[in-house]
Amino acid sequence: MKKLIAISVVFALVAGVAFAVDLGGTVIGTVDVLKSTTADGAKVESGASMDRVRIDGSGENGDGNFGGYFRFNGAWVPEGSYFPWAPMAAGNAWWKPLDQFKLIIGSNGGDGFYGKEGVTGWMFYQTATDTGVSMGGGNVWGGGYGSTTYRSAFYGGDGGSDAARLEISPADIAKINIMIPFFDGGETADVFKQAHFQLDLNLDFGNIAVTYVGNIMEADQQPTVFAYYGNAFGDLSLDFGVGFKFPNKDPSYSNPIAIGVGVKYALDTLGVKFRVVANVGGDNKETDIVTEVMPYFILGDNLTAFVSVGLSMAMPDGTDTVVGWHFNPYLQVGEEWGAKFLAGIKASSVGGKDAIIEWSVPIALIVSF
Numbered sequence: 001m002k003k004l005i006a007i008s009v010v011f012a013l014v015a016g017v018a019f020a021v022d023l024g025g026t027v028i029g030t031v032d033v034l035k036s037t038t039a040d041g042a043k044v045e046s047g048a049s050m051d052r053v054r055i056d057g058s059g060e061n062g063d064g065n066f067g068g069y070f071r072f073n074g075a076w077v078p079e080g081s082y083f084p085w086a087p088m089a090a091g092n093a094w095w096k097p098l099d100q101f102k103l104i105i106g107s108n109g110g111d112g113f114y115g116k117e118g119v120t121g122w123m124f125y126q127t128a129t130d131t132g133v134s135m136g137g138g139n140v141w142g143g144g145y146g147s148t149t150y151r152s153a154f155y156g157g158d159g160g161s162d163a164a165r166l167e168i169s170p171a172d173i174a175k176i177n178i179m180i181p182f183f184d185g186g187e188t189a190d191v192f193k194q195a196h197f198q199l200d201l202n203l204d205f206g207n208i209a210v211t212y213v214g215n216i217m218e219a220d221q222q223p224t225v226f227a228y229y230g231n232a233f234g235d236l237s238l239d240f241g242v243g244f245k246f247p248n249k250d251p252s253y254s255n256p257i258a259i260g261v262g263v264k265y266a267l268d269t270l271g272v273k274f275r276v277v278a279n280v281g282g283d284n285k286e287t288d289i290v291t292e293v294m295p296y297f298i299l300g301d302n303l304t305a306f307v308s309v310g311l312s313m314a315m316p317d318g319t320d321t322v323v324g325w326h327f328n329p330y331l332q333v334g335e336e337w338g339a340k341f342l343a344g345i346k347a348s349s350v351g352g353k354d355a356i357i358e359w360s361v362p363i364a365l366i367v368s369f
Contacts, residue, residue, distance in 0.1 A: 021059035026368045028052035030132035035360035051131055051364075068093040071109035075130060090162075106164040112157025112322075114177045114198050115163060116209045116228040118239030120150045120262035120275045124294070127306075128332065135328045139290050141198035147314040148288040150277045152242040153260030155211040155226040158196055175200040185280040190216050206231030220253070222246035234364070237264045256282030270297045285317035292326075304332045306344075312351070324351040340368045 028051040036044045053074050060067030069092035092106025104113075115121065121140050129324040140150050162183040170177040177197040196213040211226040224245045231238055239262035245255040260277035276291035292310040299305060312324040328345025347359040 021057050022173065023055065023057045024368065025056070026052055026054045026366070028130055029362065029367050030362055031362040032126050032132065033361045033363060035362075037356075037359070038357040049132065049367075065096050066094070067096075069106075069108060073109060081329070084365065092162075100169045102167040104167070105162075107162045108159040109169045110160040112159040113179065114196075114200070114211070115155060115157025116198075116200075116207075116211065116226065117150065117154035117156055117231045117241065118262050119237065119264045119273055120154050120239055120241070120260055120277070121156055124262075124273055124275055124292070126366075127340070127344055127366055128306075128330070131342055131362075131366065132360075133330050133344045133346075133362045133364045135292075135310065135326050135348070139292070139312075140308070147312060148258070148273060148277060148279045148290055150260055150262075150290070151243075152258035152279060153226070153243045154228065154239070154262075155198070155209075155213070155243075173202050175202075193217060217220075217246075218249065220248045222248055222255075235266055238262070239348075254281070256280055256281045256284070256286075256288075271296055285312075287315045288315045289315075302334055306332065310348075314351075320352045324349055334366075337368075339365075342364055 029048065030051055031048040032046055034044055035211060036069060038040050042063070051073065055072045056070070058069040065205065068091060070240035071088070071089070073088045088109065090107045092104050092108060094102060094104040096102040117123075121128050122137060124140075125134040125136060129136045139148075141156065158179050161181065163179050163181045165180075166176075166178040169176075170176070177196075177198040177200060180192065181194050182191060184191060184194065192214075193216050194214045195212050196211065201208045206282070207228070207230045209226075209228040213224045213226070215221045215223050222245055224243060227242045229238075229240045239260075241258075241260045243258040243260075247254050256279040258277060258279050260275070262275040264273050264274075265271055272293065272295045274291075274293045279288040281285075285350060290310070290312045292308060294306055294308040296304055296306045306329065308326070308328040308330075310326040310328075314322040316322075324347035326346070328344060328346050328348075332340055332342050332343055334340030341363070342365075343363045345359070345361055349355045349357045
């Protein structure tokens with residue numbers, strides 16, 4: 001993903017063990033050359049944001065049974081921009097006394113542990129997600145043009161908050177992942193109620209995972225269960241997910257089932273990505289659908305064109321359907337997992353009466369080292 005600069009650093013540990021530390025950095029900046037909306041009286045404006053200024057590091061001792069990771073993330077990001085993050089320091093320490101067991105304490109700064117979403121999440125736009133040129137992750141983790149998110153059907157992982165994590169590997173094909181949010185504090189029973197449990201199976205015919213996301217089980221704060229299947233068939237990869245939040249206790253309420261599919265078909269000079277999620281059933285009697293298709297064309301060693309088109313539909317029982325959409329063509333100059341320049345056009349609408357179209361002409365730079 002990025003080239004790391006290996007630096008040998010000796011830490012003053014009681015045991016006097018030398019750690020080799022890998023350091024890496026990323027800088028991302030976006031400029032909106034032009035932006036506006038179709039609202040009455042809207043003016044054409046310009047703007048910019050530093051989406052990421054980050055240093056990552058990781059290391060382990062010579063025996064490979066103790067290690068750690070840290071991230072320092074700071075950026076000038078104005079209110080309402082793409083990633084309104086405050087400067088942040090995060091990290092984790094880990095211990096692996098056996099090949100079959102690993103204990104992790106801390107976080108990884110938001111990337112997420114144990115995610116099962118394939119091309120339906122961050123990997124749809126990949127590094128362009130982290131800039132303002134692509135439609136990004138709005139319909140993955142919220143704030144997009146649709147009425148639901150892909151992560152209603154796919155488990156996106158947990159890594160933004162500190163926790164204790166246990167990784168148990170009883171066999172090569174099986175892994176059990178457990179997250180317990182001790183850092184949240186509170187009554188011990190409530191802490192364990194909010195734990196995440198995942199069974200991850202890597203079989204000959206694909207990856208199957210079942211994830212239980214706990215909650216305190218009061219009112220609408222109920223657990224969610226995710227089921228996932230993913231596999232690659234030559235040039236074609238497939239991701240299938242189902243998510244279901246348990247019925248509410250007070251008042252009694254049945255939640256919809258979320259069903260999602262992701263597909264990627266890649267050849268030497270072109271490819272296409274597709275993802276769709278639908279929330280169906282439940283007491284609200286509303287069907288919500290969000291879908292995107294993105295063909296891309298490799299025009300040279302360091303030049304790729306992408307055309308992303310998206311559509312959302314909220315279909316409440318007995319009322320008019322609300323349709324949202326986006327159109328997002330952009331060019332990428334540079335390496336997919338390295339330094340690059342991006343430029344594109346973004347237009348979108350959340351739909352509804354008197355629907356307003358938002359549009360912009362952004363450019364961005366990503367440099368990792």
